[in-house]
Amino acid sequence: MAPGGIFRFCLIVTILAQPAQSCFPRSIRSQVPVKIDPGYVITQVPLDHCGDVGLSLSSSDPHFTVNTDGTIVVAVVSMVTKIRSFQVWVKAGRGQPRRVDVQLIPDTEQLHQYTLHAQSAPWNQAHKRFKRRWSPLPFNIIENALPPFPKEVELIGSDSSVNYTVRYTIEGPGVTQPPMNVFSVVHETGMVIVHRAVDRELYPKLVFQARVTDKLTGKETDRPLDITVLVLDLNDNPPTFLGPLEFQVVEQSRPDTEVGVVTATDRDEAGTPHTQIKFSLLTENQLFNIHPQSGKITTKSGTLDREVQATIPVTVEIRDMNGAKSGLFNTAIATITLVDVNDNPPTFTETILKADVEEDKADLLVLRIPVEDRDEVNTQNWKAKFVITHGNENNDFRMDTDPTTNEGLLYVVKPLDYEKGRLVALIVSAQNEVPLVNSLTSWNTIPVELSVSDVDEGPEFSPLIKVIRVKENTPIGTILGSYMALDPETRSNTGIRYLKVSDPGSWLSVGEETGELKVTNLIDLESDLVTNAMYNITVNAVDPSSKSGMGMITLLIEDTNDNIPVPDDRVLVLCEEEGKRGSVTVMAHDPDLLPYSSPYDFQLSGESPKKWRLRDAQNISVVLEQAVDMPRGNYEVEMRIADLQDKGDVQVVNVKVCRCLGGQCVAATSSVGMGAWGTLALLLALAMLLLLCLLFVVVCNSRGEKMYIDDSSGGMLLHSNTEAPGEEVKSANLLMIPPVGGLDVIDQSAKETGLLDQNRNVSAGDMSGMTQQTMGQQQVYQSSRQDFMSNSVHHQNSFYTSGGQYRGSANYSDSLYQKQANHSLFNTWDTNKLYLDEKLDYFGGEMEVCHTLDSPHAYHYEGEGSAAGSVGCCSEIGDQDGLDFLDSLGPKFKTLANICLSKESRE
Numbered sequence: 001m002a003p004g005g006i007f008r009f010c011l012i013v014t015i016l017a018q019p020a021q022s023c024f025p026r027s028i029r030s031q032v033p034v035k036i037d038p039g040y041v042i043t044q045v046p047l048d049h050c051g052d053v054g055l056s057l058s059s060s061d062p063h064f065t066v067n068t069d070g071t072i073v074v075a076v077v078s079m080v081t082k083i084r085s086f087q088v089w090v091k092a093g094r095g096q097p098r099r100v101d102v103q104l105i106p107d108t109e110q111l112h113q114y115t116l117h118a119q120s121a122p123w124n125q126a127h128k129r130f131k132r133r134w135s136p137l138p139f140n141i142i143e144n145a146l147p148p149f150p151k152e153v154e155l156i157g158s159d160s161s162v163n164y165t166v167r168y169t170i171e172g173p174g175v176t177q178p179p180m181n182v183f184s185v186v187h188e189t190g191m192v193i194v195h196r197a198v199d200r201e202l203y204p205k206l207v208f209q210a211r212v213t214d215k216l217t218g219k220e221t222d223r224p225l226d227i228t229v230l231v232l233d234l235n236d237n238p239p240t241f242l243g244p245l246e247f248q249v250v251e252q253s254r255p256d257t258e259v260g261v262v263t264a265t266d267r268d269e270a271g272t273p274h275t276q277i278k279f280s281l282l283t284e285n286q287l288f289n290i291h292p293q294s295g296k297i298t299t300k301s302g303t304l305d306r307e308v309q310a311t312i313p314v315t316v317e318i319r320d321m322n323g324a325k326s327g328l329f330n331t332a333i334a335t336i337t338l339v340d341v342n343d344n345p346p347t348f349t350e351t352i353l354k355a356d357v358e359e360d361k362a363d364l365l366v367l368r369i370p371v372e373d374r375d376e377v378n379t380q381n382w383k384a385k386f387v388i389t390h391g392n393e394n395n396d397f398r399m400d401t402d403p404t405t406n407e408g409l410l411y412v413v414k415p416l417d418y419e420k421g422r423l424v425a426l427i428v429s430a431q432n433e434v435p436l437v438n439s440l441t442s443w444n445t446i447p448v449e450l451s452v453s454d455v456d457e458g459p460e461f462s463p464l465i466k467v468i469r470v471k472e473n474t475p476i477g478t479i480l481g482s483y484m485a486l487d488p489e490t491r492s493n494t495g496i497r498y499l500k501v502s503d504p505g506s507w508l509s510v511g512e513e514t515g516e517l518k519v520t521n522l523i524d525l526e527s528d529l530v531t532n533a534m535y536n537i538t539v540n541a542v543d544p545s546s547k548s549g550m551g552m553i554t555l556l557i558e559d560t561n562d563n564i565p566v567p568d569d570r571v572l573v574l575c576e577e578e579g580k581r582g583s584v585t586v587m588a589h590d591p592d593l594l595p596y597s598s599p600y601d602f603q604l605s606g607e608s609p610k611k612w613r614l615r616d617a618q619n620i621s622v623v624l625e626q627a628v629d630m631p632r633g634n635y636e637v638e639m640r641i642a643d644l645q646d647k648g649d650v651q652v653v654n655v656k657v658c659r660c661l662g663g664q665c666v667a668a669t670s671s672v673g674m675g676a677w678g679t680l681a682l683l684l685a686l687a688m689l690l691l692l693c694l695l696f697v698v699v700c701n702s703r704g705e706k707m708y709i710d711d712s713s714g715g716m717l718l719h720s721n722t723e724a725p726g727e728e729v730k731s732a733n734l735l736m737i738p739p740v741g742g743l744d745v746i747d748q749s750a751k752e753t754g755l756l757d758q759n760r761n762v763s764a765g766d767m768s769g770m771t772q773q774t775m776g777q778q779q780v781y782q783s784s785r786q787d788f789m790s791n792s793v794h795h796q797n798s799f800y801t802s803g804g805q806y807r808g809s810a811n812y813s814d815s816l817y818q819k820q821a822n823h824s825l826f827n828t829w830d831t832n833k834l835y836l837d838e839k840l841d842y843f844g845g846e847m848e849v850c851h852t853l854d855s856p857h858a859y860h861y862e863g864e865g866s867a868a869g870s871v872g873c874c875s876e877i878g879d880q881d882g883l884d885f886l887d888s889l890g891p892k893f894k895t896l897a898n899i900c901l902s903k904e905s906r907e
Helices: 003-022 108-119 666-703 743-752 764-775 781-790 812-820 829-844 880-888 891-906
Strands: 027-032 041-044 055-059 064-066 071-074 084-092 098-106 139-142 151-155 166-171 183-185 191-194 205-214 225-232 240-242 246-250 258-261 263-265 278-281 288-290 296-299 311-319 329-339 353-358 364-369 384-390 397-401 408-412 423-432 444-453 465-471 479-482 497-502 508-510 516-519 534-542 548-558 571-575 583-589 601-604 612-615 621-626 633-642 648-658 796-800 806-811
Touching: 027 041, 041 098, 055 064, 139 151, 166 183, 183 205, 240 311, 240 329, 246 258, 258 329, 278 288, 288 311, 353 364, 364 444, 384 397, 384 408, 408 423, 465 479, 497 508, 508 534, 571 583, 571 621, 583 648, 601 612, 621 648
Parallel strands: 027 098, 139 225, 246 329, 353 444, 465 548, 571 648
Antiparallel strands: 041 071, 055 084, 064 071, 084 098, 151 191, 166 205, 183 191, 205 225, 240 263, 258 296, 278 311, 288 296, 311 329, 364 408, 384 423, 397 408, 423 444, 479 516, 497 534, 508 516, 534 548, 583 621, 601 633, 612 621, 633 648, 796 806
């Protein structure tokens, strides 16, 4: 470098260093209390003459900090018992740091008192000796200290080092526990050394344990001691915002209206300038302010307008060190939304509105009225409400709002009349659902002109409802007046006809051409057709063009005294009371109205006053009580009941005197109880009758049961009540035996009653008929047997097998006698069943023999020309033509037809 360049460089350094050397003193002395707490301001390094040169200040003693304005502040509790010195380093720009020596001199008086107090303390008394602890007070380190490391921190020592060669060791947080290996100790001297920086926000205080042992024996020479290391805070954390930065405020708010509060925090040590946050707005506007300490945002003016700007962003700065330039800071954008108020009324897009409407039209949309509103859409401040302020005195129109377009909808709700007015002028006001916030602003209005067009109308009644006063019971034929209509165009009633539309009681007639009203039926105020003394009749008027108009006639009926009071109940119960005579209340009613009704006058008549008397007469009632003792029973009481006009008649009331239970006569109550038992007895009787009917049905079904035939034909024989024998008998299985003795009677009876083969039965009815034909009458067994023997001849009947071999003989009269000897009556069902079973047993198995042994039998003489003819089995077989009738007898007789046809084929 050239000599001139070196000289210029030295000159620049000298000029830059000069302000740092000359603008502050080299040393400062300050008197302080013996004990000084954190935050205590000791003194200030004067920097007023240093200009705008950027200075940085630091303290060599961590117990003290230096602010950017030169203020020296106590950071940790300190005891100043003697002069204490440390240095403040001041650095200007990139120049070399300059030192300011600071001496703290303790207050003399406080130091004297402190010394006296220490000497009088218990541990300094001569008669007691305590082992002195070997540790210093808690010592400090600065967080995030700059290298180089390691650094000596503090010296610890024990009194035992006088008598022993000691060795120091430490353990615990910062040594053997997290944060690991921060501290170590020189074993011989007890010097504590820090090996790396510590973050106060993570470890504001570290407490580890120091031990002292004999270097030779390893035994502890003093008690363990807890060493406290305080990590002093540095301003290494900028403040941060808390919570959302979105706020709302109503537009048009007054100045100093609170908008919201910005909150922030700082991780540095609380209560120090490192955490003293100052709030400020960096946005250049005249709308908002922010409090520097609390962070509250307020409005600066009352000109906030949502319609101009709905959201306003502002930049907020937070800086620690109470806003000093050396403080750390952060910035963020806060969004302020303006809440809408109704400060803009709806405005019309037109100056006047016109429309046409036909007369006689109702509930018709006439006009749509558009408006604009600058307030927030779809809010009450924006939604329009339309009001007709002029021209709608008769309520002919209605205003609605279209919820989508916010337009006004003008409806005509009553028919307009061209003859009454050809032009309708309205004034419509557009409003909102909520009032305007600005009292100086009013709602806008617009004129509306409606032109009414003429149409041909039907007749009109005037008045539309005609009220006629009439007395009830007005004579039929009385003329009450007329009710006519006019053509609204011609104002004439020519050619108009009148027709009744509604007249429920047909009380009036309406003249078809004149509209004359005449009474045609009895007008009765008490009729169900009358409501509130009014009766309505609807009339229709029709003009020659068939257009019509409707009107109503209302009869206002005046009451007459055409009814008399009568008792509400003509049958009353008077309950006997113990030791006194009973009473009952008689109530009456009269359909007439005042003054033809209550209060009523009650008077006994006839013979009633001898036994009865009245008391406590009220408006519509009186108490009837016994005047004399009387037995229980029914009594007729005559009394005259008259209305307020003394119109009435004698009424008869039946009074039943009895002993009561629960307001009813005991006899009536007992009757109800007996009725219940009677009902139960009736139900039991019906149940028994039903069981008897079921039993009868079962017996009858068992007697008339149809039995199926177990043979190849598979048919079913039905019983017959004809006298001709053998109509239900299958001839191939039954052999006719000639009459020998009395057995022919039994054979004949069996034949006539339809004996079947081995597997067949007969019905009970057939058996009964057989007994009657055989015996002639129902008698006991002995008498019947004598008659039977006297009219019959014994005969032995021989039976043969199908091969002609003899099987034996039997006397059937004796057999029958033996069978029936076990029974009391010959005609009993059991006896007949035994007889028939034996007969069927003999004849059932001889089907083939029947034809070979066929021979004529003798029967009772039935006279000439018997329709029965021969009853032999072969006699049933006739010509084929004679059996054609079997085809028409139905499916039930096909089995019989097949039997006969099979016999014919074998012949």
